[in-house]
Amino acid sequence: APFDVWSDNRLGDADVQARSFVVRLAEPQSELALLGDQMFVLNRLSAGEPLGEVLHRVTDLLEHRDPTAFACIMEYDPLDEALHPLIAPHLPVPVIGSLIGLRPVAGGPAGAGSFHANVGQYCPDVATDPAYSGLATTLLANGIRSCWSMPIRSFTDGTSLGTVDVFRTVAGHAGDADSRVLSLASRLAAIPIDQDARERDLRHQAMHDPL
Numbered sequence: 001a002p003f004d005v006w007s008d009n010r011l012g013d014a015d016v017q018a019r020s021f022v023v024r025l026a027e028p029q030s031e032l033a034l035l036g037d038q039m040f041v042l043n044r045l046s047a048g049e050p051l052g053e054v055l056h057r058v059t060d061l062l063e064h065r066d067p068t069a070f071a072c073i074m075e076y077d078p079l080d081e082a083l084h085p086l087i088a089p090h091l092p093v094p095v096i097g098s099l100i101g102l103r104p105v106a107g108g109p110a111g112a113g114s115f116h117a118n119v120g121q122y123c124p125d126v127a128t129d130p131a132y133s134g135l136a137t138t139l140l141a142n143g144i145r146s147c148w149s150m151p152i153r154s155f156t157d158g159t160s161l162g163t164v165d166v167f168r169t170v171a172g173h174a175g176d177a178d179s180r181v182l183s184l185a186s187r188l189a190a191i192p193i194d195q196d197a198r199e200r201d202l203r204h205q206a207m208h209d210p211l
Contacts, residue, residue, distance in 0.1 A: 051195075132147075
């Protein structure tokens with residue numbers, strides 16, 4: 001579990017000559033807890049964990065921040081021009097099934113609209129948003145009330161690779177802090193996806209390029 005730590009160094013004070021520490025369990029929403037989650041993701045990446053494991057850590061970061069959230073990372077497949085769930089550890093299976101083959105369109109639900117516009121998209125209530133008319137029945141039956149999405153942009157060329165989506169069990173708008181965390185998650189997800197693509201390209205070149 002993450003902890004907040006404060007230190008007061010008064011060794012140079014002749015009347016005190018002591019260093020004190022205060023340690024407490026960090027609130028999930030605290031900046032220190034978020035920094036700890038971020039460093040954990042980067043450490044797993046530097047340790048060479050597989051793509052799926054690193055992206056799982058990104059979803060953990062989002063769900064740790066918001067206990068009402070089910071995080072999902074969607075991958076764009078240019079062959080069928082659609083988004084598909086890549087990692088969604090705790091999202092109900094029927095919801096995952098409803099997201100397979102989601103086509104990016106203007107004003108589309110979840111990552112579809114976010115990917116198309118290349119900006120964050122926030123739906124405070126899937127029951128009343130017309131964009132979710134085709135998904136609302138499944139989402140509501142599985143306890144999902146709102147959805148916030150952010151595109152994942154490649155650090156290599158800026159293209160959109162997919163989306164990070166947070167499906168929440170409560171209705172509500174995203175605050176500034178929520179948007180920043182979602183943006184951070186999308187950047188953290190882009191790093192291993194870019195790295196995995198480079199490694200696949202190198203393997204392809206090694207197998208097919210003449211010596």
